[in-house]
Amino acid sequence: MTGMVSGKVALVTGAGSGIGRKSAELLAREGARLLVCDQNSDAAEETAEGIKASGAEAEALEVDVSDEDQVSAMVRHCVSRLGRLDCAVNNAGIAGPTGTLETVSLDDWSRVQAVNLTGVFLCMKYEIAAMLEAGGGAIVNMSSGAGLIATPGLSPYSASKHGVLGLTRTAAVENARRGIRINAICPGSIDTPMLRKAMESDPATARFIEKSMPIGRLGKAEEIAEAVAWLCSDRASLVTGQSMGVDGGSVAR
Numbered sequence: 043m044t045g046m047v048s049g050k051v052a053l054v055t056g057a058g059s060g061i062g063r064k065s066a067e068l069l070a071r072e073g074a075r076l077l078v079c080d081q082n083s084d085a086a087e088e089t090a091e092g093i094k095a096s097g098a099e100a101e102a103l104e105v106d107v108s109d110e111d112q113v114s115a116m117v118r119h120c121v122s123r124l125g126r127l128d129c130a131v132n133n134a135g136i137a138g139p140t141g142t143l144e145t146v147s148l149d150d151w152s153r154v155q156a157v158n159l160t161g162v163f164l165c166m167k168y169e170i171a172a173m174l175e176a177g178g179g180a181i182v183n184m185s186s187g188a189g190l191i192a193t194p195g196l197s198p199y200s201a202s203k204h205g206v207l208g209l210t211r212t213a214a215v216e217n218a219r220r221g222i223r224i225n226a227i228c229p230g231s232i233d234t235p236m237l238r239k240a241m242e243s244d245p246a247t248a249r250f251i252e253k254s255m256p257i258g259r260l261g262k263a264e265e266i267a268e269a270v271a272w273l274c275s276d277r278a279s280l281v282t283g284q285s286m287g288v289d290g291g292s293v294a295r
């Protein structure tokens with residue numbers, strides 16, 4: 043099989059649903075061997091089974107990205123079972139509570155940062171170490187349009203996604219001469235289970251989301267996967283430290 047990421051080994055977190063699942067599927071179609079990671083082991087298994095049914099290689103692993111031991115074991119597992127780690131897509135995330143800032147509990151705030159920001163930190167910490175040993179690689183972190191502009195009603199989420207961009211840029215510069223490219227994607231409103239749940243939980247958030255896309259429709263997870271695959275591939279060889287909007291124009295307004 044030849045494709046954009048032929049012969050590479052890729053790891054995707056949050057790959058049991060939405061953007062992560064479509065990214066894992068496209069990377070597999072483009073020639074990568076996949077480690078499909080999610081805290082929901084049944085969902086991860088389902089993604090891996092679908093990939094295997096299409097003739098590509100995939101393995102599922104239950105991982106909570108906020109747990110350092112599990113993240114370090116995930117990267118070790120990838121190298122020992124699949125031989126190396128070339129591409130990592132740090133996609134797992136949660137929306138967290140909706141409501142204005144003064145209504146947010148410290149526990150809710152902390153959980154969103156633990157998954158969305160500390161999770162990306164932990165994943166990069168172990169992925170970069172493995173990639174350095176192998177001589178290079180590419181990392182894609184899933185930020186959000188909410189990482190670039192205000193997102194009323196989602197302050198913990200927005201803060202965590204701003205943080206992902208800071209981590210991405212800093213890690214990209216630290217590793218620019220070490221063969222590792224690190225970029226972030228900032229999706230607009232994408233039709234996934236996470237978005238549906240956020241829209242159902244709060245009418246103000248639903249109205250904000252409905253009006254957020256100048257293109258006049260929600261995005262599809264497959265459209266984010268296209269950017270993921272390209273950033274993972276050698277075709278993006280000069281691209282590092284970027285926050286790539288894939289958002290139907292929502293941040294351009």
Ligand code: NAP
Pocket residue numbers: 055056057058059060061062079080081082085105106107108133134135136137157161184185186187228229230231232233234235236237
């Ligand atoms: P999704 O459909 O909810 O998928 C996210 C997956 O990540 C789920 O399988 C979820 O498991 C898993 N997950 C949650 N916490 C985890 C953890 N601690 N460790 C490992 N896996 C975990 O969401 P999505 O919309 O595809 O979102 C994927 C990423 O894109 C997120 O980072 C999100 O913030 C970002 N994003 C999404 C949108 C959008 O409009 N959809 C826009 C901008 C950015 P459970 O189902 O068990 O929670």
